[in-house]
Each structure stands twice: as structure tokens, then as C-alpha cells.
Amino acid sequence: MASGLGLKRVLNSLYLYWLRGLVVRTASLVYELETVNAGRRGRVVHTRPYHLYRLVPEGGGEVVVEGRRFVGYAREHLDPRGGNGVSKAGRVLDFLHSNGDEAFYSTEIVKRLSEFGVRARDVMGNARRWERRGLVYVRGYKTDARQ
DSSP states (O other), X not given: OTTXXXXXXXXXXXXXXXXXXXXXXXXXXXEEEEEEEOGGGOEEEEEEEEOOEEEOOXXXXXXXXXXXXXXXXXXGGSOGGGTTSOOHHHHHHHHHHHTTTSOOOHHHHHHHTGGGTOOHHHHHHHHHHHHHHTSOOOOSOOOSXXX
8 A cells, every 4th residue: 555556566566576586475375354344244254365575584595484484486385376286176177177078066076186175165166157157067056046
């Protein structure tokens, strides 16, 4: 806010500074609960993940501040959700593409991909998003008016 720039510009700048070795960031994501007033629905709680950044310490390398480890750029510190690795959503979509001639219950997909940490909410949340894009066909879920 102090810079007068938008959130996306600030986040992009911090990421680029991290790539260039000008700042270090937390090795793992920090999660914060955000409560939003949703009108008639009451309050909704969102979990927001983010990284903390700080200038590179003298001499470079890692630094631990208040129990949080700050690291420089390295491939193992990249978040798979950003496309730099294989995310759970990507694994589910790849599984469905490789078995395109079959139909599956979400629980079957979870059983087959459980070694990668895939859960039912990962499958159905993404399947509905992909259905809107026309990538998959989902049937058998309830709506308000019909099944």
C-alpha cells in the first residue's frame, strides 16, 4: 500500500527480486485465515497462503527469523501450484486424460492417486471447474432442483 502499486505488481516484483537474489523468502508458505462478511450468508472464512520476504542477509545464504526459515531462490523451493511442478489438480487431469475411455467415481480417482496426497475435495472441485471449460463430463451430482 505504501508503494502505491497494485497487489499483483508488488507480488510480481518480489518474486523477480527473489529470482535475482536480492531478497530471501520463507521456505514454506504462511497461512492466514481471513474472515469476510458475506451478507445474508453470514461470515465466510478463507485461508490465504503467502510468503514473507526480507533483504538478503550479509554474506548471503539462509537466515532464520522468529522460527521461520528464509531461503534464496532454488528449484526445490518453488510452489508446484505455480506450474513449476506437478500439482494435484494436474495429476488428476493427467489421470483422466490417460484413461479417457473409462468413467470413474471420485473415490476411485482418490484411491489411485492417494500416494500423491490427492483427496476427494481436490478431485471434485477441479472436475467441476474443468466441466465448465468443457474438458471433462461430470454426472451424478445434486443441484437444488434435481439430481
